[in-house]
Amino acid sequence: xxxxxxxxxxxxxxxxxxxxxxxxxxxxxxxSLRDLAKTMNMVQARFITITxxxxxxxxxxxxEYHWDLDGTLLxxxxxxxxxxxxxxxxxxxxxxxxxxxxIHEGYAIDFTGRDYDPLxxxxxxxxxxxxxxxxxxxxxxxxxLGQKEAE
Amino acid sequence: MxxxxxxxxxxxxxxxxxxxxxxxxxxxxxxxxxxVGFNFRGIEHLAETxxxxxxxxxxxxxxGICSNIHTLTLCQAMEKLTxxxxxxxxxxxxxxxxxxxxLHSHVLWAGIAAKLMGFKTMFMTCFALREQVxxxxxxxxxxxxxxxxxRIGGVNRDIEDPQALLRMVDALEKEMVKTVIPIFTTxxxxxxxxxxxxxxxxxxxxxxxxxxxVARASGVPQDLRKAAPYAAYEEMEFEVPVQPAGDVTARLxxxxxxxxxxxxxxxxxxxKLPPGELNAxxxxxxxxxxxxxxxxxxxxxxxxxxxxxxxxxxxPARVHVRTxxxxxxxxxxFMVQEARLADTPLIQAxxxxxxxxxxx
Numbered sequence: 001x002x003x004x005x006x007x008x009x010x011x012x013x014x015x016x017x018x019x020x021x022x023x024x025x026x027x028x029x030x031x032s033l034r035d036l037a038k039t040m041n042m043v044q045a046r047f048i049t050i051t052x053x054x055x056x057x058x059x060x061x062x063x064e065y066h067w068d069l070d071g072t073l074l075x076x077x078x079x080x081x082x083x084x085x086x087x088x089x090x091x092x093x094x095x096x097x098x099x100x101x102x103i104h105e106g107y108a109i110d111f112t113g114r115d116y117d118p119l120x121x122x123x124x125x126x127x128x129x130x131x132x133x134x135x136x137x138x139x140x141x142x143x144x145l146g147q148k149e150a151e
Numbered sequence: 152m153x154x155x156x157x158x159x160x161x162x163x164x165x166x167x168x169x170x171x172x173x174x175x176x177x178x179x180x181x182x183x184x185x186x187v188g189f190n191f192r193g194i195e196h197l198a199e200t201x202x203x204x205x206x207x208x209x210x211x212x213x214x215g216i217c218s219n220i221h222t223l224t225l226c227q228a229m230e231k232l233t234x235x236x237x238x239x240x241x242x243x244x245x246x247x248x249x250x251x252x253x254l255h256s257h258v259l260w261a262g263i264a265a266k267l268m269g270f271k272t273m274f275m276t277c278f279a280l281r282e283q284v285x286x287x288x289x290x291x292x293x294x295x296x297x298x299x300x301x302r303i304g305g306v307n308r309d310i311e312d313p314q315a316l317l318r319m320v321d322a323l324e325k326e327m328v329k330t331v332i333p334i335f336t337t338x339x340x341x342x343x344x345x346x347x348x349x350x351x352x353x354x355x356x357x358x359x360x361x362x363x364x365v366a367r368a369s370g371v372p373q374d375l376r377k378a379a380p381y382a383a384y385e386e387m388e389f390e391v392p393v394q395p396a397g398d399v400t401a402r403l404x405x406x407x408x409x410x411x412x413x414x415x416x417x418x419x420x421x422x423k424l425p426p427g428e429l430n431a432x433x434x435x436x437x438x439x440x441x442x443x444x445x446x447x448x449x450x451x452x453x454x455x456x457x458x459x460x461x462x463x464x465x466x467p468a469r470v471h472v473r474t475x476x477x478x479x480x481x482x483x484x485f486m487v488q489e490a491r492l493a494d495t496p497l498i499q500a501x502x503x504x505x506x507x508x509x510x511x
Contacts, residue, residue: 021231021443046373047360049473051442051457064442064457071378073444095360098481099473117184 003043003069010039023066023075036065036076037089045069047095052103058082061109085110153181156492160189164267164496167506171483171499178492183484190510198470203229203303203436206467210456211297213472214508216259219252220449221456221472222301227381228458231443233436235304240427242383244306246420247316248291248298249382249447250413254323255284256450257406257413260503261331264403267497268344273334280326287319305430313421320421324414332407345399349486349498352397356482363452364409365479365502367393368401375448386423387416399501406503438462442469451475451503474508 001009004024008016011031017024028036040047045067053062060081067074080086088111089096100111159170168189174182194213198206210225211218223245230236237245262277285295291310292298300306310316335341351361356369366373374391376384392408394401438460446455452475459469479502486498 021441022228022446023442023444046357048453049455049457049471051469051471053459053469053471066444066455066457068378071375073379073446075444094358095478098477 003045004072007039007043007074010042011036023073025075025077028076028078033065033078033087034089034092037092040067041092043069045074047093048073050096050099050103052107052109054107055079060084061107063103063109080109085112087112088114090114152176158495159186162496162499165263165500165504167504168510169504169506171487171495173487173492173495175492180487180490180492180495183487185480185483187480187506187509190506192510194511195470195472198467200466202465203438203467206470207301207303208297208299210470210472211299213474213511214505215296216256216505217252217449217451217454217508218297219248219300220447220454222299223249223382224445224447224454224456225458225470226301226303227445227447228443228456229303229438229460231445232438232441232458232460233303233433234439235431235433235436237305237382237431238428239383239425240309241305241429243420243424244308244310244429245301245382246384246387247310247417247424248288248300248306250416250420251284251288251291253413253450254410254417255281255288256503257410258284258331260406260500261335261403264399264497264500265335265341267500268340270338270340273331273341276330280323280331283319283323287316290316302430303436304433305428307429309429310421310424313424317418317421320414320417324411327407327410327414332411335403335407341403342400344494344497345403345501347396348399348494349490349501350397351482351486353395355485356397359478359482359485361452361479361482362475363449363479364402364405365452365482367391368405369397370395373453375446375453379446381445381447383420384416387419389416399497402501438464449475451505451508452479472511474505474511476502476505476508480504480509 011028013029017026048066048068051064055062063078065076088100090100101116103109104111104116153174153176156173156175160168162169170186172184173180198209201209207222210221213221258277258281262274265273265277289295292300292308300308351369353370356366356371370393372391372393377391389412392405394404440462442459444457446453455473457471458467460467483499487495490498
């Protein structure tokens with residue numbers, strides 16, 4: 001069994017990989033993002049990025065997590081409702097640090113279980129200003145960014 | 152007693168908008184914090200306001216050094232959404248442009264590294280060589296920075312005289328072998344400033360997911376041109392230089408060897424350039440609903456574009472760019488730990504950082 005074949009089994013996903021747009025997609029189902037990150041560590045996949053997309057209306061956000069497995073690009077989509085947070089995987093995958101911080105600042109999405117130092121995407125000094133289409137939540141930013149706003 | 156030295160936000164060594172707060176004891180750096188985003192441009196958001204022609208021109212401006220790579224990656228992603236395939240000649244021209252860009256990027260970096268080593272004669276030599284590569288790029292595209300070569304389904308311009316370009320590649324390679332590589336690898340100045348300095352261990356490189364020459368200089372043999380070939384790379388024979396030491400010397404050696412491999416690829420592509428059309432010759436482009444992703448090995452490492460489109464729309468719903476510097480920069484924190492303060496500008500420069508890409 002190849003590493004690729006072991007992933008759905010490890011995640012307990014009934015479906016199989018679906019190639020689309022240059023990515024092998026797998027919908028992780030009910031399993032958590034953190035289980036996925038542990039499985040990716042187990043198969044020694046390389047984390048690449050998270051693509052955040054704001055869904056129309058007030059549907060929330062789609063977060064696509066990408067790993068590379070021996071030259072194959074893997075994708076795992078997660079959807080979160082407006083105002084809902086998602087688990088951070090920073091403690092499991094160090095490479096995720098900056099992109100989680102960027103999405104936190106750009107879209108005002110909270111990744112639970114971590115602290116943020118701002119990446120200093122300076123425009124607006126407010127979460128969600130740079131990339132979000134709908135109004136950013138009127139809540140203080142965490143970390144240094146929040147301190148600056150409070151000042 | 153420890154104290155913090157703020158270097159930036161206009162970095163005095165690198166002359167870029169970037170800040171490093173270094174926590175020092177004496178002249179030894181114990182830890183560091185990085186700050187970026189001083190010139191954040193919101194290009195991803197702007198891309199959602201451009202049509203399929205305008206967005207190529209916009210993304211070409213993500214980076215001033217590897218501008219061609221950004222349009223190549225974007226076009227490859229959009230080709231997946233439109234079903235257009237570039238003809239063989241266009242794929243070869245894409246390889247030629249990508250390797251010329253790698254050459255000028257690596258030689259530019261070598262010049263800047265030489266300057267930071269205090270080796271200004273070498274800086275001048277490298278920049279004179281780089282000028283030759285820029286001349287090549289200008290002779291093909293008519294431009295020195297934004298080449299406007301890529302379009303959906305192919306390229307905009309032809310390479311009319313491959314033989315003339317071959318002669319220039321030969322001359323460039325000869326100068327690299329005769330001057331640049333021996334001096335960088337044997338001179339006391341280069342060795343004393345670089346060897347054992349700014350080490351990124353193999354384990355840390357894997358953990359941080361660094362890419363490109365930074366990864367390869369820490370013993371991680373990843374290169375998308377081999378692992379996931381695009382354009383005409385599958386038809387090229389070349390090696391992927393890997394060095395295990397993880398220090399500035401290793402990063403220097405990897406780039407020097409990559410210059411030689413680029414010359415090898417260029418020679419093959421220019422010799423075997425197939426006849427035919429430059430692009431798919433589309434009169435009307437229609438996008439299918441969905442998301443497409445493309446990856447390319449830029450001079451600094453892997454670039455990834457994720458493009459979402461809705462059928463019938465004139466503009467993309469989302470364009471996400473992950474640039475190599477965005478993943479390589481966090482490694483600086485670990486490279487400067489326990490380094491001498493005086494070595495930190497060179498250590499930072501050794502990842503060949505691009506602030507334009509990071510502040511996209």
